[in-house]
Amino acid sequence: MAAPFACGPGATRGRVHAEDESAHRTPFQRDRDRIIHSSAFRRLKHKTQVFVEHEGDYFRTRLTHSIEVAQVARTLARALGLNEDLTEAVALAHDLGHTPFGHTGEEALSALMAPHGGFDHNAQAIRIVTSLERHYAGWDGLNLTWETLEGIAKHNGPVGDPVPVALADYNARHDLELATHASAEAQVAALSDDIAYNNHDIHDGLRAGLFTTEDLLALPRVGDCFRAVDRAWPGLDPSRRRHEALRRFFGVLVEDVIDTTRANLVALAPATPADIRRAGRMTVCFSPALWADLRELRAFLFTRMYRAPSVVEMRSRVTQVVEELFPLFLATPEHLPGEWQGDVARAGDAAQLARIVADYIAGMTDRFALKTHAALTGRRSALCGDYADAP
Template identity: 70%
Template sequence: MPDAPFACHPAVSRGRRHAEEESAFRSCFQRDRDRIIHCSAFRRLKHKTQVFVEHEGDFYRTRLTHSIEVAQVARTISNALGLNTDLTEAVALAHDLGHTPFGHTGEDALDALMQPWGGFDHNAQTLRIVTTLERHYAEFDGLNLTWDTLEGIAKHNGPVEGAIPYALSAYNALHDLELHTHASAEAQVAALSDDVAYNNHDLHDGLRAGLFTEEEIAALPIIREAYAEVDATYPGLDAYRRRHEALRRVFGAMVSDLIQTSEACLKESGAGSAQEIRELGRPVIRFSEALWADLRQIRSFLFTNMYRAPEVMEKRARVTQALEALFPLYMADPTLLPARWQGDVETALRAGDEAGLARLVADYVAGMTDRFALQQHIKLTGRDCLEGLGGSGY
């Protein structure tokens, strides 16, 4: 159980929108975590892009393996800070459920296609999935997660300000998630654990793909010191083990810095409850200024040499074309959507609700895995958008 006064405690959870009898064996946050793991959207993450198109190689991270790595980091940090590890893990495991096929490339394409109807945001789509689109339970749509987990999903990156995405505003009107405040410390841990995980595993995957060399990354801060320590401790170590030993030290440095800095922030805040954390007006889970500056250099390197590498950009353009072809096809002929979607399609068509129909199409396209989107593109257009491209890289 969490021991910090500012941790979220199951006994004082704000509960679920639809009342349920409590489990005799699991806390409410443990049930949330388990429902997320067992939902359809979580399983589909195994065939969704992290950086590299899912079928490019078995080594590369997918959204599923990324989410598991984020959850592992988040549990470690949450436990060290005396927070509720079950709530932290639930938010971490759910944070990418709303991602489209082809990662951020797919999100950018779908957002552009949905501009006439309010755009598309993967974080808001995650909330839509867990509150509406998962339809397995007899008594409610969605997973009926606790307020605390839903709040963490909606606000783990901070208060939602300005134009609020449709999925967030629609649900918030029914169940106020207090979008103007920060989320719990547990959700903030999940958010920065995402940074820790992807900065590290993208270095691994980029090296494996040959997008940059060890000599290039060894010039970067944190990484430079990690390689020097490995070389001093294990002179003559083979290249593969040397890489792993160095990058795991980078991982450890990020986690240690985050724990130590956050401990100081939490103590300085004087917060005595989870609600006081929400109302503090600033995040309490942070990297130190020095490490954050180093991370910015690493992220800039990855942006230039990995996310915007020529072979990556070529495939970004190709898969964008696939989604740009699929979306208008489904809008023009929504009978192409599966049979179980047709009731909602007919409701939208009878009401002349073009925006409602567009959201249904966006829900369907966003839920596709990489391989299914590619298969549907070939089936409906007769064209393979990746024809002629090599198998390594994005």
């Protein structure tokens, strides 16, 4: 049974473009399905988290990460009495706005777009689902419900000043109430993102040989899970030992969110979804003790993984790709595909043209960015494979 503070599909604030309701799916189920069938969602298959896409089939991509986030989100939503479909829709959409090459690509594009209003992946996700997906006869975008759009825009909390230009432009036409917190469903999606990447970054770092399981024993919670496995199964095969310990760590994170959020809900006693939005703080969250331990884990991963020499070298190489593509397209927009030329013709100033170029580059997969860079510069990188997928 849904909790009174859950977002019910029958009470949705609706869509910008009116549509007949489906006889078989709720509005939030339709949102989820439209996200899954979008071009931007498919491109996540070849966009990476930390490593460049070609480095190994085992490493997480934005697509596998989004699926993992959605799985955790449904579990949490069910345990808390929330709407699972809305939660899943926000979880699946949360990374749609990411550039190629993970956060490295976003940092490069943000710097390049600084004179033109900046770049933010959450705001870019809103641009994608409200404008850049152009497949429907009656509108641009996916025509998602207000609740799903709100969740994408502010699942990490209220959006303060300065509001990213891309998000501000849309919000001026369709108020998403950026100064308030999002629904409990969107907050669950945000915490599920934290749970998923904290766990799988350890997996990927171990796989890449950037640290060992013994290095993890000093970390709070993670080390406890390894020691518990060693007590239960002494001498366990290293691969099984690692998987079993990290499976337990995953469970620790999920259980903490459920217990902490339930306590918060008792204290808040929300009667409607609006009570969650007006609470003034995140209702769905980790306990302070676990959050402190996660900060220690993130510091470890920052040093040993995100700033490992091999990763830093790769960051430098892919940053150069983005830094060279952007001014090239800005100076010669005729290199953009034919379907983008209408937008180029309508661009009224340099900032609008820069936004179009940023939209195009942000939509690239790792492999397509490398191939395009090689084709336009005549310098084929050792990272570039024989790929043909386009944004």
